[in-house]
Amino acid sequence: MSHDSPGSGAAITVRPAVAADVPLLKSLIDRMAAFERLPVTVTREALLADGFGPQPLFRALIAQAGGATAGYALYHSCYSSFSGKAIFLEDLYVEPEARRKRVAQALLARVAATAIDEGCFGLVFNTLLWNTTALAFFQHAGAQRLEDWGVLTLTGEALQAASVEGWTAPGRPESTI
Numbered sequence: 001m002s003h004d005s006p007g008s009g010a011a012i013t014v015r016p017a018v019a020a021d022v023p024l025l026k027s028l029i030d031r032m033a034a035f036e037r038l039p040v041t042v043t044r045e046a047l048l049a050d051g052f053g054p055q056p057l058f059r060a061l062i063a064q065a066g067g068a069t070a071g072y073a074l075y076h077s078c079y080s081s082f083s084g085k086a087i088f089l090e091d092l093y094v095e096p097e098a099r100r101k102r103v104a105q106a107l108l109a110r111v112a113a114t115a116i117d118e119g120c121f122g123l124v125f126n127t128l129l130w131n132t133t134a135l136a137f138f139q140h141a142g143a144q145r146l147e148d149w150g151v152l153t154l155t156g157e158a159l160q161a162a163s164v165e166g167w168t169a170p171g172r173p174e175s176t177i
Helices: 019-036 044-052 103-117 132-140 156-162
Strands: 002-004 011-016 059-065 068-080 084-094 123-125
Touching: 011 103, 019 044, 019 059, 019 068, 019 084, 059 103, 068 103, 068 123, 084 103, 103 123
Parallel strands: 084 123
Antiparallel strands: 002 011, 011 059, 059 068, 068 084
């Protein structure tokens, strides 16, 4: 997919990532994590095995503008017991120098078209609440914020404890639920 972005003078190209892109993808993930002030524990080896092995767990797109890497999107299939299949947009990142040049729109358009082509009910994603630019972008695209929903994670010792029948979370009294 390629098109000229108004006012930028640079053609935007979006293509599927391939195994040879793993070092670039890892670098982009690291830059996104730095922007979001989040730790990264995924390795190049994990990205290669998980995204480009015999049963890929994710797909990725690389965007270029004027021949330079401009951003990426990383996504995977998910399922809602209420609505059916969807695509979970894990990451949509645009390099600072490529922002406001329609790169994010090109990446989102490609992921949205994939969801439509695959018969999905929609896209699901999370955005950090302090990232008002991202919130505004997605809301401008028509995304609706689920005010009554919270994002939770279960990791580390809590994940280990929860994997045992009759579990009690570390440092917590026994549940009455």
